[in-house]
Amino acid sequence: MSSTHKNGAGVAVSSPSAVASPGSREGLVVLAGNPNVGKSAIFTRLSGTYAEVSNFPGTTVDAMRGTWNERPVLDAPGTYGLGEHSEEERITTGLVKEAAVIVNVVDAAHLDRDLFLTLQLAESGVPMVVALNLVDEARKAGIEPDAAELEQALGVPVIPTVAVKGEGLEELAEAIGEARPGTWHLNGADDMTRRRAADDLYARVVRQERKRRRIADWLERASVTLHWGLPMLALSLAGIYLLVGVLVAQNLVSFTETRLGQEMWEPFARSIIDATGIGGPIREILVGEFGLFTMTVTYIVFLLAPLVAAFYFSLALLEDSGFLPRIATLVDRGLSAIGLNGRAVIPIILGFGCVTMGTITTRLLSTKREKTIATAVLNFAIPCSAQLAVIAALLAGFGGAWVFAYAGIILAMLIAIGTTLDRVLPGESPPLLIELPPLRWPRPNAVMKKTLTKGRWFMQEATPWFAAGALIVSVLQVTGGLDVWQRFLRPLMVNWLYLPAEASRTIVMGLVRRDFGAAGLYDMGLTPAQALVALIVITLFVPCVASIMVMAKEHGARTAFRIWVGTWVVAFAVGGVLARILTWIGVA
Amino acid sequence: MGIDRVPVGSRTRIEAIEDSTARRELTRLGFEEGADVEVVSRIPFGPVVLQRRHRQVAIGRELARRVRVSSQ
Numbered sequence: 001m002s003s004t005h006k007n008g009a010g011v012a013v014s015s016p017s018a019v020a021s022p023g024s025r026e027g028l029v030v031l032a033g034n035p036n037v038g039k040s041a042i043f044t045r046l047s048g049t050y051a052e053v054s055n056f057p058g059t060t061v062d063a064m065r066g067t068w069n070e071r072p073v074l075d076a077p078g079t080y081g082l083g084e085h086s087e088e089e090r091i092t093t094g095l096v097k098e099a100a101v102i103v104n105v106v107d108a109a110h111l112d113r114d115l116f117l118t119l120q121l122a123e124s125g126v127p128m129v130v131a132l133n134l135v136d137e138a139r140k141a142g143i144e145p146d147a148a149e150l151e152q153a154l155g156v157p158v159i160p161t162v163a164v165k166g167e168g169l170e171e172l173a174e175a176i177g178e179a180r181p182g183t184w185h186l187n188g189a190d191d192m193t194r195r196r197a198a199d200d201l202y203a204r205v206v207r208q209e210r211k212r213r214r215i216a217d218w219l220e221r222a223s224v225t226l227h228w229g230l231p232m233l234a235l236s237l238a239g240i241y242l243l244v245g246v247l248v249a250q251n252l253v254s255f256t257e258t259r260l261g262q263e264m265w266e267p268f269a270r271s272i273i274d275a276t277g278i279g280g281p282i283r284e285i286l287v288g289e290f291g292l293f294t295m296t297v298t299y300i301v302f303l304l305a306p307l308v309a310a311f312y313f314s315l316a317l318l319e320d321s322g323f324l325p326r327i328a329t330l331v332d333r334g335l336s337a338i339g340l341n342g343r344a345v346i347p348i349i350l351g352f353g354c355v356t357m358g359t360i361t362t363r364l365l366s367t368k369r370e371k372t373i374a375t376a377v378l379n380f381a382i383p384c385s386a387q388l389a390v391i392a393a394l395l396a397g398f399g400g401a402w403v404f405a406y407a408g409i410i411l412a413m414l415i416a417i418g419t420t421l422d423r424v425l426p427g428e429s430p431p432l433l434i435e436l437p438p439l440r441w442p443r444p445n446a447v448m449k450k451t452l453t454k455g456r457w458f459m460q461e462a463t464p465w466f467a468a469g470a471l472i473v474s475v476l477q478v479t480g481g482l483d484v485w486q487r488f489l490r491p492l493m494v495n496w497l498y499l500p501a502e503a504s505r506t507i508v509m510g511l512v513r514r515d516f517g518a519a520g521l522y523d524m525g526l527t528p529a530q531a532l533v534a535l536i537v538i539t540l541f542v543p544c545v546a547s548i549m550v551m552a553k554e555h556g557a558r559t560a561f562r563i564w565v566g567t568w569v570v571a572f573a574v575g576g577v578l579a580r581i582l583t584w585i586g587v588a
Numbered sequence: 589m590g591i592d593r594v595p596v597g598s599r600t601r602i603e604a605i606e607d608s609t610a611r612r613e614l615t616r617l618g619f620e621e622g623a624d625v626e627v628v629s630r631i632p633f634g635p636v637v638l639q640r641r642h643r644q645v646a647i648g649r650e651l652a653r654r655v656r657v658s659s660q
Contacts, residue, residue, distance in 0.1 A: 329637065
């Protein structure tokens with residue numbers, strides 16, 4: 001091992017006396033383990049606080065906080081080792097130094113990998129307990145580790161658990177009280193020595209050969225080949241489109257939005273306000289065209305909520321089945337063309353749910369270069385689920401060709417932005433290196449819980465901004481400001497984009513959130529060509545306020561401002577050119 | 589030769605990983621120098637998927653070239 005790797009070896013707290021140092025927080029329990037071993041499930045059970053559980057590495061980027069028996073509990077980000085080499089490693093290593101007790105969660109079915117970190121923790125001198133999680137999977141595979149042997153080798157309690165079913169957690173809670181520093185000592189401290197020691201220990205603890213599982217073994221191999229994997233990917237995308245784009249966006253939403261929203265809720269809201277005798281501008285703001293109790297409620301409750309739920313449901317299935325890292329492998333070649341590697345598919349797919357969430361997830365990319373490219377691509381060219389809903393609803397009425405034209409143009413923009421940044425930005429993006437988790441049946445409870453949690457998060461985040469946007473537009477309408485704004489943007493709208501002058505209203509809305517911009521196009525009586533131009537402009541237009549905030553926080557105000565200005569230029573340039581092309585080929 | 593040239597379905601031993609970051613990560617994952625691995629898949633111009641015991645890891649093609657195996 002070269003000398004540059006010595007940071008990976010051992011933690012600074014190497015003597016047991018360091019444990020009681022005043023630096024350690026009172027009774028702090030830290031959950032540490034490899035990514036995707038059930039740490040979050042154990043954390044949720046212990047602390048009663050929900051931490052997201054999924055089947056791809058790196059779900060927990062920040063440490064989650066909770067309490068157990070009046071002691072603070074922290075769920076550290078998943079990491080394969082301690083050291084200073086990545087954000088997750090740094091956070092986890094820091095937490096281990098502060099911990100009074102470490103609960104090292106390991107995957108009993110993949111113990112060979114996990115033992116590397118376990119040995120580092122056992123060398124750290126901090127009292128610890130090992131939660132031998134997923135023993136059911138290991139038992140089924142015929143490779144249940146010998147817990148007593150492991151306990152003896154490490155000198156710390158080892159408790160078999162099945163966290164998602166709650167098995168073994170009482171014993172684990174008891175064992176936390178009996179945690180003790182590991183008696184393990186390693187001669188030499190480099191990665192290679194520790195890896196060899198981990199392999200030797202594994203051979204002592206797991207003596208059987210793994211049983212073959214016919215279907216699962218085949219799927220795990222087939223899903224990463226082109227001839228099986230691509231059809232599987234196409235099939236899952238088609239399934240998601242059928243669920244989100246057809247069943248929910250068209251059938252369900254047309255019922256909830258028109259029947260429940262516009263025909264039942266809005267008249268009801270108006271009658272209530274009218275009964276109170278409120279009139280004039282206040283009435284307009286509350287229950288008018290863009291009213292807080294009319295359009296806002298209809299849009300949020302009857303249009304957005306079902307779509308967002310359907311999207312997060314699909315995403316939860318992709319995550320929990322373990323398919324997502326396999327998709328990353330399949331698309332690695334394609335993404336390398338825009339200076340990213342396959343890993344970036346995760347923020348991009350998440351971005352289709354919510355660009356803000358996608359932007360946050362760019363953290364799991366390893367270099368600043370990749371983060372910048374992914375953030376730009378997300379905020380320029382990826383429509384979020386709310387926007388997609390409106391876009392699907394608007395374009396589907398005109399026929400499939402318009403949907404394809406829209407998708408093709410957006411994809412071309414994505415490639416153009418990605419390749420340009422790849423050329424312009426200095427340096428090189430690192431190659432793909434990703435662990436492929438085992439394929440598992442998603443557990444219905446976990447999928448539902450995740451759908452609800454993420455859906456609620458999104459709605460909480462979106463609602464105030466939407467209400468603010470509606471309020472601004474209503475006030476502008478009541479005060480006549482909307483007319484001024486329309487007159488100001490008129491040349492751009494009418495002469496450059498060939499759109500009706502009222503379309504400038506959608507731009508005001510779009511400044512707050514892009515999807516309301518799109519929502520405003522509904523009743524404007526646009527021709528298919530006008531709708532396409534308007535939707536392209538709105539998609540490429542400025543990201544929602546929440547995304548801007550996140551960008552400013554993660555990449556600095558300057559980058560955020562540049563991207564914001566850039567979207568104005570790109571959106572209108574592309575829209576104008578497109579309007580001319582459509583006229584020229586005679587479809588407008 | 590690089591592991592990108594090992595036929596799919598055959599086993600081989602990793603001799604050297606000529607990339608320090610990848611060496612560190614692969615060592616932690618249990619795909620260290622000296623490990624016996626199977627090449628599970630090679631996506632045309634894309635990643636190579638390796639398997640050891642029952643665990644899989646995907647590495648980009650460029651990196652696979654720098655994961656050296658002994659040519660038999």
